[in-house]
Amino acid sequence: MQPADPHFEALLVYLKESRGFDFTGYKRSSLIRRVDRRMSQVGAADYQEYVDYLQVHPDEFTTLFNTILINVTAFFRDPDAWDYLAKDVLGPMLAAKPADAPIRIWCAGCASGEEAYTLAMVLAELIGLEAFKDRVKIYATDVDEEQLNDARQATYGDREMEAVPPELAERYFEPVNGRQAFRKDMRRSVIFGRNDLVQDAPISRIDLLTCRNTLMYFNAETQAKILGRFHFALRDEGVLFLGKAEMLLSHASLFTPIDLKRRVFRRVPRLYARPGIAFAEPPANSGAPVTGLDELRNEAFAANPLAQLTLTADGHVALSNRQLEKLFGVSSRDIGRPFRDLDLSYRPVELRRYIEQAQLERRTLRIPDVDYQRGGEQINLEVQISPLAGMDGSLLGVNLIFHDVTASRRLKDELEHANQQLEAAYEELQSTNEELETTNEELQSTVEELETTNEELQSTNEELETMNEELQSTNDELQSINDQLRISSTQLDEANDFLETVLTSMEAGVAVVDPDLRIRMWNRRAEDLWGLRSSEVIGQHFLNLDIGLPIERLRPILRSALGNEASGGELQVDAVNRRGRTISVRVACTPLRRREGGTQPEGAIIVMETGAVDPG
Secondary structure (H helix, E strand, O other): OOOOOHHHHHHHHHHHHHHOOOOOOEOHHHHHHHHHHHHHHHOOOOHHHHHHHHHHOOOHHHHHHHHHOOOOOOOOOOHHHHHHHHHHHHHHHHHHOOOOOOEEEEEEOOOOOHHHHHHHHHHHHHHOHHHHHHHEEEEEEEOOHHHHHHHHHOEEOHHHHOOOOHHHHHHHEEEEOOEEEEOHHHHOOEEEEEOOOOOOOOOOOEEEEEEOOOHHHEOHHHHHHHHHHHHHHEEEEEEEEEOOOOOOOOOOOOEEEEEOOOOEEEEOOOOOOOOOHHHOOOOOOOOOOOOOHHHHHHHHHHOOOOEEEEEEOOOEEEEEOHHHHHHHOOOHHHOOOEHHHOHHHOOOOOOHHHHHHHHHHOOOEEEEEEEEEEOOEEEEEEEEEEEEEOOOOOEEEEEEEEEEOHHHHHHHHHHHHHHHHHHHHOHHHHHHHHHHHHHHHHHHHHHHHHHHHHHHHHHHHHHHHHHHHHHHHHHHHHHHHHHHHHHHHHHHHHHHHHHHHHHHHOOOEEEEEOOOOEEEEEOHHHHHHHOOOHHHHOOOEHHHOOOOOOHHHHHHHHHHHHOOOOOOEEEEEEEEOOOOOEEEEEEEEEEEOOOOOOOOOOEEEEEEEEEEEOOO
16 A cells, blocks of 8 residues: 655645545545646645645635535436335335334435435325425435535536436426426425535434445545444434445445345344443332342442442532542542542543543443553553433433453453464465455455546536537527628628719719718719829818818808707809819718717718819
């Protein structure tokens, strides 16, 4: 196994301390691959530099988490497994429950919600819509808040809906803005919330727990921890539904397979005595009455060879025996004192947090390998903390038992030494076994990594498909815009050609000026009259033209055409054409207005029509 990179582990610790995301239980191969991908995108050379980048760019956390958390899901993923779950697991389970009993489902690692809504459709088909709304609660959890927000919206596109059978899509979805929305009346039975499977407490009294292709991202130790929480969450006959990459071959004490091929497992009940049963009232019997039971119980407790301490529910000392006094000095004089005031509460080990955990979880806890120095003697202890419950289930207190395992530790050490000698004698055989075991583990790891890689490829394919659809949509829009521009350009060219034809065909010279008297149009007849081409006068001030027309005399009619009244006018003047001949020119000036009208003209049209030519 490749040693852990301390800089990478420091990055994981930083993510946990700064943002509360604990990735230390994830498989390093997949995790390093996803983080390296993000580092290459931001240009970080190593993990230390990436930590610096995260400190400077807080928005990068969201992008990094979206990269690490591969949110791949679908409606009815692995249809054969869903058919089996509905017909052979949920059907008998629901038939065995009373007609009004609640049904509690936990969908862990729900991503964008398709799997949670698949469960809702399956259950509604089995028990009917009204019974579903009255009895079913589906708790859908994930660690990614963005995915949970998408799941709460409950709207999906055509690509996501392809996996939903048409009859179910018609029955349970409604079209909204071009997408399909899950029915609102059923959506109230699906509750979304954030839950970190590694850190947060599990949901309890669950009939069916689905966690598909989520465990495969965690290492073996974290998987065992999560499966322990799943075992606690399920009822005695509860069912666990996993993804096709998860086998549970090494957790037979917690779950037994119902159908290994489809990854459906049943919870294995744990047999244990109810805490506090040793202090319960004796059952009624037909024998002779026993007297002095209280004194007998007290003496039996005091004479117990194991050091034992009993606390009340509020943390005060209630009972202690002789062995406890001999070992720690806690005697009957300390009865009634708060436990936190005793040295025993924190030495040789901090016991208060374990006591709180045992009370909260209502289960027995063991603290192994506690070293205690008594005088010059080293003692090895194992502490057992058991909550004590009354007949009504209420918490009465906590019982602490200190097992002296010094002798067994010594024997264990001697046994380890003997085993080392035995291993040396059979070194070759052991080496072969280890190689086979390593090979098996590597094969299992390779299978899981291949499944992870498939998930990543599927996620990448979905991203590429989304990008292709976006590009196709953009291309369609651009094509439509190009068509419109082509049509508009053709129409504009036709209009310009028509206007040019009209102006060219006129016998009079025409000039169009803007409100500042700068020339915008100059027709062919004007070129013939004054000897200036259109390209020479466009943009020039009309009154600055050096032509044979007495420009200064035209100011009054130009001012009238461009003024607020915009009335225009005409004037007969003598001029000299481009050939130097004297001509009589009738100049008409009219305001230039748009079709829709307007109080202020946008320019003026100057028409210059020639009369008789002086023969000179």
